[in-house]
Amino acid sequence: MSYAVISDVHSNLHALNAVLFDIRTRGIDEIYFVGDAVGYGPQPDTCIEALKSNCNILLAGNHDWAVIGYTSIQYFNEYARRAVIWTQENISSESFEDLEKFMIAKTLKEKDALLVHSTPKDPEMWHYLFTLSDAEKNFNYFKEKICFIGHSHSPIIIERNDSGEILVYAYSVEFKNERQYIINVGSVGQPRDGDPRASYAVLNDESVEIVRVEYDIKKTQEEMEAADLPRMLIDRLSYGR
Ligand code: ZN
Numbered sequence: 367m368s369y370a371v372i373s374d375v376h377s378n379l380h381a382l383n384a385v386l387f388d389i390r391t392r393g394i395d396e397i398y399f400v401g402d403a404v405g406y407g408p409q410p411d412t413c414i415e416a417l418k419s420n421c422n423i424l425l426a427g428n429h430d431w432a433v434i435g436y437t438s439i440q441y442f443n444e445y446a447r448r449a450v451i452w453t454q455e456n457i458s459s460e461s462f463e464d465l466e467k468f469m470i471a472k473t474l475k476e477k478d479a480l481l482v483h484s485t486p487k488d489p490e491m492w493h494y495l496f497t498l499s500d501a502e503k504n505f506n507y508f509k510e511k512i513c514f515i516g517h518s519h520s521p522i523i524i525e526r527n528d529s530g531e532i533l534v535y536a537y538s539v540e541f542k543n544e545r546q547y548i549i550n551v552g553s554v555g556q557p558r559d560g561d562p563r564a565s566y567a568v569l570n571d572e573s574v575e576i577v578r579v580e581y582d583i584k585k586t587q588e589e590m591e592a593a594d595l596p597r598m599l600i601d602r603l604s605y606g607r
Pocket of ligand 1: 427517
């Protein structure tokens with residue numbers, strides 16, 4: 367059975383709708399969301415609504431927890447902090463309560479997979495998994511075959527073989543026996559790998575593929591302008607940086 371894993375929507379409804387449409391055209395019906403529904407973008411309520419009605423699992427990210435006061439914004443950069451405050455001022459109380467229910471980690475027994483937003487080692491500490499040595503360390507903190515993450519907004523597939531060797535793939539891989547995988551599915555609403563298209567992952571028992579989807583970036587940018595969100599956050603969507 368195939369399924370999709372999506373992450374880092376960041377209140378970008380047009381990106382989310384494009385991804386959900388793409389998922390539907392592939393006949394996939396299970397969708398797992400690994401965090402950061404809100405922050406940065408202009409449509410927190412509609413994104414939470416769409417995630418609730420389309421996803422089988424909903425995880426929290428650091429921006430979601432910051433908005434509801436579970437994570438301090440003192441380590442956020444200026445733009446992220448302004449976007450969190452904007453979200454707190456503009457989100458409905460129903461959405462606020464929804465965010466409180468998002469989980470921090472979830473094991474999928476039948477898929478032999480773990481879902482977290484940041485790292486399997488300390489999911490609620492919001493560390494980044496940037497380097498191969500970060501990956502090496504984190505492979506020791508889950509026993510499932512696959513750990514899905516988001517958070518860095520850069521998609522990547524990392525494989526560890528039975529002798530502990532690490533291999534990296536950009537787009538897709540066929541799963542092999544006796545190997546483990548950390549899969550960063552990239553960001554739906556604010557990609558940072560130089561490709562401005564929305565990113566997510568499609569899986570079945572045998573393989574994973576990172577999928578990129580075009581969406582109406584201009585529309586999101588216009589809404590961000592109207593909401594008076596920081597210019598830097600508006601511009602970066604054009605470049606995927
Ligand atoms: Zn994020």
